[in-house]
Amino acid sequence: MTSEKDVLKLDLIEFNPEVVQPKVIAERLSLHGWTHVLCNEEMPIFSNTALSIHGILNDSRKGAMELASVILQDPNLTVKLLKMSNTPHYNPSRQKMVTVSRAIVLIGSDIIRELTLVCSFFESILSATNRHQANEEIAHAIHAAVQAKFIAQLVRDSSPEEVFIATLLHHIGSISFWCFCGEQGESIQALVNEGSHYEEAEKKVLGFTLTELGASLSNAWKLGRLVEESMKPVRFSKNPRVELVHLGYEITDALKEGAGSEKYEACIKKIEGLTKQSRRAIIENLQHNTDSACDIARQFGAIDAAMLIQSRLNRAITLEESVPAVDKKQIQLYISQDIASIISAPFDINLLLETVLEGVHRGVGMDRTVFSLLTSDKQSLKEKLSLGWRKESYEHKVVFPISETPPNLFFHALSGVQAFWADPLTNARLYTLRDINVMGKNECFIMPVFSNKKAIGLMYADRGISGQPLTEEDFNAFKYFTQQANIGLMLYRIQRS
Numbered sequence: 001m002t003s004e005k006d007v008l009k010l011d012l013i014e015f016n017p018e019v020v021q022p023k024v025i026a027e028r029l030s031l032h033g034w035t036h037v038l039c040n041e042e043m044p045i046f047s048n049t050a051l052s053i054h055g056i057l058n059d060s061r062k063g064a065m066e067l068a069s070v071i072l073q074d075p076n077l078t079v080k081l082l083k084m085s086n087t088p089h090y091n092p093s094r095q096k097m098v099t100v101s102r103a104i105v106l107i108g109s110d111i112i113r114e115l116t117l118v119c120s121f122f123e124s125i126l127s128a129t130n131r132h133q134a135n136e137e138i139a140h141a142i143h144a145a146v147q148a149k150f151i152a153q154l155v156r157d158s159s160p161e162e163v164f165i166a167t168l169l170h171h172i173g174s175i176s177f178w179c180f181c182g183e184q185g186e187s188i189q190a191l192v193n194e195g196s197h198y199e200e201a202e203k204k205v206l207g208f209t210l211t212e213l214g215a216s217l218s219n220a221w222k223l224g225r226l227v228e229e230s231m232k233p234v235r236f237s238k239n240p241r242v243e244l245v246h247l248g249y250e251i252t253d254a255l256k257e258g259a260g261s262e263k264y265e266a267c268i269k270k271i272e273g274l275t276k277q278s279r280r281a282i283i284e285n286l287q288h289n290t291d292s293a294c295d296i297a298r299q300f301g302a303i304d305a306a307m308l309i310q311s312r313l314n315r316a317i318t319l320e321e322s323v324p325a326v327d328k329k330q331i332q333l334y335i336s337q338d339i340a341s342i343i344s345a346p347f348d349i350n351l352l353l354e355t356v357l358e359g360v361h362r363g364v365g366m367d368r369t370v371f372s373l374l375t376s377d378k379q380s381l382k383e384k385l386s387l388g389w390r391k392e393s394y395e396h397k398v399v400f401p402i403s404e405t406p407p408n409l410f411f412h413a414l415s416g417v418q419a420f421w422a423d424p425l426t427n428a429r430l431y432t433l434r435d436i437n438v439m440g441k442n443e444c445f446i447m448p449v450f451s452n453k454k455a456i457g458l459m460y461a462d463r464g465i466s467g468q469p470l471t472e473e474d475f476n477a478f479k480y481f482t483q484q485a486n487i488g489l490m491l492y493r494i495q496r497s
Contacts, residue, residue: 028184031208034177035216042180046124047221049077053113054222065350065385067109068100071116072358072387080119081112084299089292090115098334101355114165117223121169122300125179133185134178139297139305140252141171146293148248150285154275155244163241166226167248173214247271251286259283332363332477339484343491352488353385359481360461361387364474367465368439370398371449371485373457374414378402381410381457388465400460401434408432409446414455419447419479421470440464445475447482451489459485 029037039047052070056062072078078100085091085103090111097103104112125134145168152160178185184205191201202209215231217223230245247270254267271282290309297306335355342352353371361369368388372381383389383398400410409430413420424431424441431441444462448455459482463470 028206031206031212031216034206034213035220038176038180038217039220043124043176046120049074049120050117050221050223053117056113065354067113067116068104068354068358069385069387071100071112072361074120074123077116077120077123078362080123080301081116084115084119085112087295087299089296096334098331099338099355099358101351101358102338105351110159111161114161118165118168119300121172122302125175133189134175135302135304135308137171137175137178138302139308140249141168141175142297142300142302142305143252143255143290143293143309144168144170144248146248146289146296147251147286148244150289151247151251151271151275152241152244154277157241157244162224162226163244163248166224166230166241167245169218169223169227170230170245170249171210171214172217172223172227173212174210176217177210177213247274255286255290328363328365328477332359332480335359335363335481336484339488343484343488346495347488347492349488349492352492353485356481356485356488357385357387357459359484360459360478363481364461364477365463365468366445366461366474366478367463367468369459369461370400371457371459372398372400374455384457398438400438401432403432403434406432408435409444410435410458413446413458414448417448417450419445419475419482421445421475442467443470445470445478447479449482449489450486451493456489 049070053067056066056070071081081100082097082103085097085107086094088094090107091097093106095106097106100112107115122138125138145164148167149160149164152163157163181188187205188198188201191204192198196204199209199211206213211231215228218228218231226239226241226245229239230242232242250263250267250270254261254264257263268279268282271277272279275282277285294306294310297303297309335358338355339352339359342348342355357369357371360366366388368386370383370386370389372383374380375382380402381400386398389398401408402410402414404411407415407430409420409422409427409432412430422430422444424443439460439462442462442464444460444464447459449457449459459478461478
């Protein structure tokens with residue numbers, strides 16, 4: 001058998017934390033306590049996503065493949081990201097994208113990284129527990145972000161998308177707090193209603209301000225220099241990009257007060273001086289940006305926030321129903337087209353394998369999917385790419401044992417050339433204790449992967465989390481996608497010879 005060194009090198013991180021339903025935080029906590037609870041108990045999915053993306057950004061060895069792996073661990077995040085990727089805001093060419101790999105290629109990994117952060121953040125906070133104040137904060141942030149990005153484009157900023165993200169996450173402390181605040185939020189609101197300034201009320205009830213909470217969360221989640229710097233008072237920063245972030249919020253505040261107000265007129269003049277645009281053009285663009293912000297809020301699933309944004313211009317809107325999820329056959333078709341496109345010319349084997357794995361995982365609808373390669377001693381199969389596995393850490397790899405005496409599932413699969421549909425009832429003898437310790441006692445699909453007619457690894461997939469039954473149609477689709485991996489490896493070997 002050919003060793004893994006002869007074929008390819010993949011070294012991916014992944015995670016799939018348990019989904020935790022949001023709840024209110026009742027007890028009084030310190031700034032550190034709030035940061036800890038939000039990071040580890042209330043918003044663990046976002047915490048893991050943010051830290052994973054930070055790890056990718058700071059490791060020159062990791063790139064698009066690793067980013068795709070992070071996104072694909074969360075089905076809801078995957079769907080939301082692809083939905084956003086297909087909007088005119090991010091995809092003006094309107095090229096259909098149903099795989100994360102294609103989205104990264106067409107839109108660019110930098111923008112997808114930022115978009116992943118935002119989608120994951122909204123996935124963590126949007127719930128039935130959100131209060132009116134939380135939606136006000138979300139609406140304010142999205143509206144300000146769109147306006148700030150618009151100004152950044154006019155002044156030829158090096159990365160308007162980064163300004164968009166920094167503006168959107170500028171009030172991350174307030175948004176997070178108001179989603180989980182309980183009685184403490186009511187106490188703050190009561191003081192504000194009595195005439196206190198928000199920061200004064202926050203300090204009195206919490207012992208710290210929500211801006212300080214945002215800075216603490218930003219540091220814990222490693223959201224980036226621009227986000228952190230924008231949370232400091234303007235007088236402490238000489239970075240013009242920080243001014244763009246604050247200008248986004250100035251614009252939304254001015255629009256809220258309305259045309260003719262002192263704040264509105266001052267804001268228009270400020271934009272005129274900065275962009276050299278005419279007053280009429282600026283007013284038209286600010287109105288257009290408000291419509292765009294409303295649409296973006298709807299795409300993120302923040303329907304109440306979208307209504308709040310639009311109400312500032314007193315326009316009635318008809319909210320669209322959520323776009324129905326693409327069914328499995330459509331996903332299979334689109335991913336098959338992507339695979340055909342990849343292997344039609346000299347190609348990246350890692351991109352092919354990641355696309356195949358996504359085809360199995362999303363197209364067939366599996367809970368856990370793994371592409372594993374034989375280790376050098378031929379005694380086990382070590383994960384090189386996986387989706388859906390719940391692990392203790394990012395770096396942990398799924399390892400399948402190979403047992404000849406008695407023969408186990410993986411020895412049996414590698415001994416043949418066809419796909420194997422294993423059932424713990426009819427194939428009970430093949431489920432050894434070591435196998436069960438790794439993957440449980442579930443129905444699964446296994447198929448060997450070949451290079452130069454020698455088995456070098458295998459593709460494994462099951463529904464060991466949901467417990468949903470497997471079907472003949474699922475098995476045929478699994479075989480099809482795994483065979484594409486085999487065809488790709490054969491062509492890749494020819495390409496390199």
